[in-house]
Amino acid sequence: MRFGAxxxxxxxxxxLALYAATWLGLEPAFFAGLTAGLTIQPSIYRTYQRILHQIQANVIGAVLAVIFGLAFGNEPFVIGVxxxxxxxxxxxxxxxxSTIPVTLVTIIIIMSGSPDDGYLLFAASRFSLIMLGVFSAFLVNLFFLPPKYENKLYDELVTTTENTARxxxxxxRHDTNIQARxxxxxxxREKLTELDQLYLFYKEERNYFKKTKFAKARKIVLFREMLAATRKLIHVLESLDERENDYxxxxxxxQRLILQQLDHLTNYHGRILARYSGKVTTQMTDWMTDEIDEGNESLTELFMDSYDYKELEREEWLNLLPLIAYIIEYNSQLEHIDRLMESYFTYHQDE
Structure with missing residues (x-):
């Protein structure tokens, strides 16, 4: 387990919640601390959403607790109802x-008091403790170490892409340990799930300045397509793994043509990712693009000819067909990202 932000x-x-409760004279302070721990969220936007829902849910719980406490007492059966x-x-x-656990805490601590003349004041004090914890979590998430999901998503994409390409x-090249691979x-595959979650967090982050609104929208599209390219690259490796003997x-x-084309494409992929971070400042040259296009065309023609001239048995040919299809899809995806990248840097040079 990593010690993260x-x-x-x-x-x-x-x-913060414990100190604030003590400073305001609200007791017991640990209720505020408990609520703060339950309310913290992985992103600022989710914390904002959570606090709005939490206020509404806590008000509902507190009102019900007061009404039923005054009307029926604080018997366990009443609390359950x-x-x-x-x-x-x-x-x-x-x-x-996800607001339900904190709401349950609100109900239980309010109904733990005795329904007497000071019950409303007691309920208000307990409700204030809960809301203090909620706001403490919001403030911490807003001002302390705000998550930078763009950087994290990019770094994880690069690492996963480079590892798969390797x-x-x-x-x-027939030089791999099958078990380790x-x-x-x-x-x-597990990393793809994490990348999807990081992308969702990044997409949820809000821009409050009109100047960067459109740039952020284009970045979201870019990251979506970069994630799709990495997914297709993993599909190529999966297909190679499944059909290694046929290959x-x-x-x-x-074999040599597939090797060369995959080398070209993985280098192309790495160059696109490097361009996003500013390590490469220009688009692919014409001869680089022609080399990839010619490799793709040659691979397709050679594979089709291998069936026509019986160089491969029908079963072998059909087994290898998905591999060739994945390589062609991967090629198309990279060309699509390259066009998006060129458009992005054309209109958002400062970014």
């Missing part, structure tokens, strides 16, 4: 279900 911010939010009603209302209103080069391939029995000229 969210772990640090959770601890900081709890500390209030909890059920509160959850039903929250779900019915379409509020975030395994493809080794596999096409498959273990790494499983990790890459090794292909005619040598076809």
């Amino acid at each position: 969210r772990i640090f911010k959770t601890g900081l939010a709890i500390v 209030v909890v059920v009603i509160a959850i039903a209302i929250i779900l019915r209103l379409g509020l975030d279900s 395994w493809i080069r080794l596999t096409t 498959r273990e790494d391939l499983d990790e890459s 090794y029995h292909m005619p040598e000229n076809m």
Whole structure:
């Protein structure tokens, strides 16, 4: 487990809530700390959404707790009924279900008091503690170590792409440990899930300045397509892994052509990613583009001819067809990203 910013911010939010409760004279302060720990979110936008829903859910829980506490007392059965009603209302209103745990805490700590003349003041004090914890988490997430999902997403994309490209080069050169490759391939599949989550967090981040609004919209599209390209590259490696034996029995000229084309494409992919970070400042030259296009055309023609001239058995040919299709799809995806990248830098040079 890595010690990340969210772990640090959770601890900081709890500390802030405890100190604030003590300073305001609200007791017991640990209720505020508990709420702060439950409310912290991975992104500023999600924290903002969560606080809006949490306020509404807590108001519902507090009102129900006061009404039922005054009317029926604080017997366990009554508390259970209030909890059920509160959850039903929250779900019915379409509020975030993640607000339910804190709402339950609100109900229980309010109904733990004795329904007497000071019950409303007691309930207000407990409700204030809960909301203090919620706001403490929001402030910490807003001002302390705000997440930079663009940087993290880009770094993870580069790492995953380079690692997959390395395994493809080794596999096409008959120089790989199968067990190690498959273990790494499983990790890459898991990494795709993490990348999807990072992309969602990045997409959710809001821009409050009109100047950068359109640049951010183009970046979202770019990252979506870069993620799609990395996914297609992993599909190529998966296909090579599944059809490794058939690949090794292909005619040598076809193996060599696949090797060369995949080398061109992975280099092309790396260049696109490097251009986004500013390490490369120009688009692909014409001869580079022609080399990739010619390789793609030659590979397709040679593969089709291998069936016509019986260089491959029908079953072998059909088994290798998905591999060729993945390589062609990967090529098309890279060309698409390259065009998007050129458009982005044309209109957003400052970025």
